[in-house]
Amino acid sequence: KAGVTQTPRYLIKTRGQQVTLSCSPISGHRSVSWYQQTPGQGLQFLFEYFSETQRNKGNFPGRFSGRQFSNSRSEMNVSTLELGDSALYLCASSLDPAGRETQYFGPGTRLLVL
Amino acid sequence: GNSVTQMEGPVTLSEEAFLTINCTYTATGYPSLFWYVQYPGEGLQLLLKATKADDKGSNKGFEATYRKETTSFHLEKGSVQVSDSAVYFCALSASNYQLIWGAGTKLIIKP
Secondary structure: OOOOEEEOOEEEEOOOOOEEEEEEOOOOOOEEEEEEEEOOOEEEEEEEEEOOEEEEEOOOOOOEEEEEOOOOOEEEEEOOOOHHHOEEEEEEEEOOOOOOOOOEEOOOEEEEEO | OOEEEEOOOOEEEEOOOOEEEOEEEEOOOOOEEEEEEEOOOOOEEEEEEEOOOOOEEEEOOEEEEOEOOOOEOOEEEOOOOHHHOEEEEEEEEOOOOOEEEOOOEEEEEEO
């Protein structure tokens, strides 16, 4: 069974631009979560989707948004990029609709904002 | 609120040494507890988990026991290898669809 895939793996943008990251979950998984990982802040939760509905959102500004499609694939978008948005963005999928079971992670998209 | 505290690193050990990485948590209700590992340049991999008190998770020689009385989930391994060098994250999952993470502990194993 294929794992979680994320595209692109690496991205370089400049301040003020916007970016869209994509995540394909493990087949059959309907829950998709996004996390930001930085050396200073560690791992921080961005949002979680299940069956195209956002069920929880972390403490990030409105520039960060996401969505999930009917095939469970998910995208996140960051508008008006800032230098501090440089990070590894990780996507995870889970089988459990209650949100308490194992999350399986993709390799991440490394975003560098110049 | 929910939180996870794990020992700061880096932790440096010689090959075949005994490993303990401490993890304590604060949570309402009965969370599930996880240890994830991140190798350099890679994403996060589940190492082991426990879903209720007194459960012991184990994988690849690593073990951790869910201790509700001490709110702890310490990671242990009897004999570490150079290939165990990585960053280890303790995490909990409550009922709000997110993982709460510890800060991560970098483990360095010297041959």
